[in-house]
Amino acid sequence: MYWTSLSDFLAMGGHAGFVWPSFGLALAVLLGLGLQSRARMKAAERENAEARRDLRGEGGSREAQA
Amino acid sequence: MHALANPARFLRLMAAIRPYAAVLAVLGLAIGLGWGLLFSPPDYQQGETVRIMYLHVPAAWMAMFIYAAMAVASAAALVWRHPVAELAAKASAPIGAAFTLICLVTGSLWGKPMWGTWWVWDARLTSMLILFFLYLGYIALWEAFDDPARAGRAAAILALVGAVNLPIIKFSVDWWNTLHQPASVLTMAGPKIHADILWPLLITALGAQAYYVWMLCLRVRAEILERQARILRFSAAADRRAA
């Protein structure tokens, strides 16, 4: 390992203010995109399942009307 | 090629690939960035800020690769009317834009200690900024039409026009940059590629590539299911009206 102490690692030779925000932002963007993509997929799966039920006429409200 | 045109097959293929892509992405990014942060040496001129390169360079590679992938998918969509190709292009754009954004911001943070300003109009960053606008324009075009089929074809044409133009834009920006000679000759990629630097770079790039595939699987699945749902809802409503 290049670093000898944790404080050295965190200080990044005085450039901590540039290095850590860079890594922070990159991970935040990747994580954010990942979460949004996953959320959208889950929503699409739900909507798809409901639409299938709708087509088969199994929707609860529809049965009540029929 | 046409075996993939059937959405159900494509959905199964992506569901199979997805977990492997996810594992490869997490491992690649963790190992590559970890190596870069913990084990690689600092630069004798730039000091520790050179570690930002492990974010900036793979992000730049992905930004360009994804645009190329978008262009290929768009061409497939136009030539073969391949429905999933169109959706793959659409799904790629936000991922490409995200990597471009990372490239721009890390480039700015990397440049500030080196050049003393928050933004530098060097050829690479300027080209990346233009690429970012191209991504945004493409995404905006998709959102501008109510008819998704129309939006998809228009966006595909735009992606191809952009792809043809991109090398010209890159050339013109390089040209412009040499005309207005910058004071420092330091390039963003660093003076040389040493093995200690190359390996974490490549591993991170591999992880980023796997991340793209992973996200693509998620997003294309969402697009396909959303389209199917719309069609199903439409049929259900038509049935109800007929009854």
Add this chain to the structure above:
Amino acid sequence: MTAFLAIVARDLRLGAGAQGAMLTTLLFFVLAVSLFPLGVGPEPQILARIASGAIWVAALLAAMLSLDRLFQADQEDGTLDLLAQAPLPLGLVALAKTLAHWLTTGLPLALIAPLLALLMQMETEAIPVLLLSLLLGTPSLSLIGAIGAALTLGARRGAVLVPLITLPLVIPVLIFGVGAVDAAAYGLSAQPHLLLLGAFLAAALALSPFALAGAIKLALE
């Protein structure tokens, strides 16, 4: 050929539309350039330094102004459908309309630019090159802009979308155009820059008819 020219003539003739657009474009151009001294101060050296860029950027923006209406009127009244079925290939039809657009925007802009260059304290040796660069560059703007206009026919907020799509694609024109003028201002040869402008125009002329035809057909489906 006569069919091509007939379309150009028709678009030019479409009276109030075309002439009004030309006036608006020129007015915007003059106003936009005039804002620069007001913004950066009247010092001659500074104005001379930014003159090429300011005039070119203003020309770029002014040329974009009337683009979204390029195909819209014809689409709305059904003329575009008829033109699509005409014996003249759709790509050439689109080129004809784009030529008419350039004649009412890019060309007048280029002709008026030397006057504005004087306002901006540009070196006199550079002014003919400014004219030439604009004459070579603005057709490319019209061509790429036409693609943007065709793609966004009938889209929501099409007027905003056209510059967003088009401006990144015409950045090479801006760079080569300003490069030519600056070279002349510093006493160097503007030829390489002008040749690049010409090459871009040649490529645009060769390739844009395909994109234009595809985009218009898409809009008419």
